[in-house]
Amino acid sequence: MIxxxxxxxxLEEIKEEIEKQMPSHIERLSTPSTLKEAMVYSLxxxxxxxxxxxxxxxxxxxxxxxxxxxxxACAIEMIHTYSLVxxxxxxxxxxxxxxxxxxxxKVYGEAMAIxxxxxxxxxxxxxxxxxxxxxxxxxxxxxxxxxxxKASGPxxxxxxxxxxxxxxxxxxxxxxxxxxxxxxxxxxxxxxxTCGAILANATPQEINDLRSFAFELGLMFQIKDDxxxxxxxxxxxxxxxxxxxxxxxxxxxxxxxxxxxKAKLHEHKDKAKDFLAKVNIDQTLLLALTDYIxxxxx
Amino acid sequence: MIxxxxxxxxLEEIKEEIEKQMPSHIERLSTPSTLKEAMVYSLxxxxxxxxxxxxxxxxxxxxxxxxxxxxxACAIEMIHTYSLVxxxxxxxxxxxxxxxxxxxxKVYGEAMAIxxxxxxxxxxxxxxxxxxxxxxxxxxxxxxxxxxxKASGPxxxxxxxxxxxxxxxxxxxxxxxxxxxxxxxxxxxxxxxTCGAILANATPQEINDLRSFAFELGLMFQIKDDxxxxxxxxxxxxxxxxxxxxxxxxxxxxxxxxxxxKAKLHEHKDKAKDFLAKVNIDQTLLLALTDYIxxxxx
Numbered sequence: 370m371i372x373x374x375x376x377x378x379x380l381e382e383i384k385e386e387i388e389k390q391m392p393s394h395i396e397r398l399s400t401p402s403t404l405k406e407a408m409v410y411s412l413x414x415x416x417x418x419x420x421x422x423x424x425x426x427x428x429x430x431x432x433x434x435x436x437x438x439x440x441x442a443c444a445i446e447m448i449h450t451y452s453l454v455x456x457x458x459x460x461x462x463x464x465x466x467x468x469x470x471x472x473x474x475k476v477y478g479e480a481m482a483i484x485x486x487x488x489x490x491x492x493x494x495x496x497x498x499x500x501x502x503x504x505x506x507x508x509x510x511x512x513x514x515x516x517x518x519k520a521s522g523p524x525x526x527x528x529x530x531x532x533x534x535x536x537x538x539x540x541x542x543x544x545x546x547x548x549x550x551x552x553x554x555x556x557x558x559x560x561x562x563t564c565g566a567i568l569a570n571a572t573p574q575e576i577n578d579l580r581s582f583a584f585e586l587g588l589m590f591q592i593k594d595d596x597x598x599x600x601x602x603x604x605x606x607x608x609x610x611x612x613x614x615x616x617x618x619x620x621x622x623x624x625x626x627x628x629x630x631k632a633k634l635h636e637h638k639d640k641a642k643d644f645l646a647k648v649n650i651d652q653t654l655l656l657a658l659t660d661y662i663x664x665x666x667x
Numbered sequence: 668m669i670x671x672x673x674x675x676x677x678l679e680e681i682k683e684e685i686e687k688q689m690p691s692h693i694e695r696l697s698t699p700s701t702l703k704e705a706m707v708y709s710l711x712x713x714x715x716x717x718x719x720x721x722x723x724x725x726x727x728x729x730x731x732x733x734x735x736x737x738x739x740a741c742a743i744e745m746i747h748t749y750s751l752v753x754x755x756x757x758x759x760x761x762x763x764x765x766x767x768x769x770x771x772x773k774v775y776g777e778a779m780a781i782x783x784x785x786x787x788x789x790x791x792x793x794x795x796x797x798x799x800x801x802x803x804x805x806x807x808x809x810x811x812x813x814x815x816x817k818a819s820g821p822x823x824x825x826x827x828x829x830x831x832x833x834x835x836x837x838x839x840x841x842x843x844x845x846x847x848x849x850x851x852x853x854x855x856x857x858x859x860x861t862c863g864a865i866l867a868n869a870t871p872q873e874i875n876d877l878r879s880f881a882f883e884l885g886l887m888f889q890i891k892d893d894x895x896x897x898x899x900x901x902x903x904x905x906x907x908x909x910x911x912x913x914x915x916x917x918x919x920x921x922x923x924x925x926x927x928x929k930a931k932l933h934e935h936k937d938k939a940k941d942f943l944a945k946v947n948i949d950q951t952l953l954l955a956l957t958d959y960i961x962x963x964x965x
Binding site for chain 2: 395398399400401403404405408455458460461478479480481483484486487488490491492494495497498499506507508510511514515517518519521522523524527528530531532534535
């Protein structure tokens with residue numbers, strides 16, 4: 370599915386590294402073993418590792434070594450993971466299966482799943498505060514923490530999740546849908562890219578242009594998810610297709626029709642590429658990632 | 668009950684200020700109003716504001732203005748508040764009432780209580796990263812965030828909470844009980860003091876001595892809570908006394924007898940004062956707070 374060989378190798382390499390590093394950060398902690406197990410269980414539960422890929426690709430685009438970004442990439446993926454653990458809880462989406470495996474609370478119980486999520490969220494900030502590379506200044510660390518907290522807090526991911534819950538079983542306007550996706554999914558994807566830029570010592574203008582690029586990318590990502598839910602292969606996706614429809618979820622295909630959603634996807638793709646073109650970096654990987662998000666089959 | 672007039676005035680002043688500032692931080696956020704309400708509800712639900720008091724008293728002991736510490740004090744109290752919201756959930760302690768009011772999930776539902784807790788936790792890191800005083804350097808902010816995350820994450824508060832859950836309905840050793848309290852309650856109380864010291868630009872040696880002082884203080888705090896559960900006035904405490912016994916909780920009075928627990932309390936108080944005496948600061952307020960923790964009736 371990934372036609373670009375450079376991207377394929379890059380994704381393979383960073384996925385392997387992230388999946389090695391995340392558990393090793395947790396395993397060396399001095400904390401009750403059940404908590405560690407529950408945290409590691411969800412960190413190892415797979416996924417495309419899109420956020421680490423975006424962060425490290427951004428760093429590479431600026432000609433910086435990806436090694437500079439692994440702690441930050443692990444931190445962002447830990448926050449993404451915590452959000453899935455809490456989303457799956459009975460009081461939230463009540464999902465028993467994610468990516469083909471029992472969800473955290475099905476294995477460890479609800480109390481432990483809540484606490485494992487809390488621990489992953491908190492630890493991610495500790496991890497950023499402890500980044501030990503000589504090239505990363507305290508100013509950069511404060512910026513990274515600020516980006517991460519804003520993207521995942523009440524004005525970011527948690528706000529989007531609340532808007533999503535409040536919009537259930539209602540027919541939403543496109544504006545409301547954009548609000549949900551911008552915050553629930555988009556803000557953390559954006560933070561992956563802006564944090565990559567901060568680590569690369571990008572200028573404020575470069576960070577702004579990349580933020581606009583990332584905003585379009587985030588919407589593309591969600592529109593593509595909605596399209597895959599209609600016409601994707603449930604085995605590749607790891608959950609039943611058509612589930613949005615069954616759950617009365619407002620989606621792009623519901624609001625715009627499948628063709629309309631696809632047109633919207635390409636509209637955002639063009640805008641994304643326009644913003645990216647403004648930044649004077651090696652665009653190969655980020656362009657390939659943009660195409661990959663549009664063309665992926667899961 | 669507070670015999671020291673200076674302490675009484677100090678506690679009154681900072682309680683009022685903290686209870687004004689915390690909601691105002693949340694109210695200016697751009698996020699769904701239900702989420703804001705749920706966050707503010709628990710921030711306004713009262714409490715002794717011990718952690719802000721410890722932080723600001725430490726700052727004052729070094730001759731620094733308390734104004735320097737309000738954001739940090741709010742952040743720590745927000746983390747304490749999130750931990751109560753999650754602890755009260757049906758999957759955890761299943762408490763309907765806290766401090767005489769319905770718990771967060773009884774008012775806003777479980778999903779919103781989980782998300783309000785997540786949002787308070789995440790926002791507290793944002794708040795610290797955004798501290799705007801000219802006197803606070805990025806190095807200090809990174810240290811503050813690191814202290815806060817360690818104290819509240821898997822090796823701190825969350826780890827203590829897991830150990831507490833795993834110890835339920837078991838007879839624990841004193842060592843296990845000390846582990847639970849050190850992490851579940853003590854680490855965040857300690858962070859309040861060490862963060863006050865960091866804000867005051869204390870030396871590493873001063874921070875270490877204050878950390879030891881805070882460790883003793885944290886144990887005192889919990890032993891006193893256990894004693895109040897046996898012989899306190901349930902109206903003043905805001906929950907039924909004897910509840911630990913009913914829930915088969917291991918407590919200091921259970922393990923050491925009431926007199927043994929009181930002896931232990933005074934032993935830790937003496938140690939706390941010894942550590943405090945090593946630090947060359949104005950000790951008036953911190954000594955008064957130490958006595959207050961031992962003598963409080965709720």
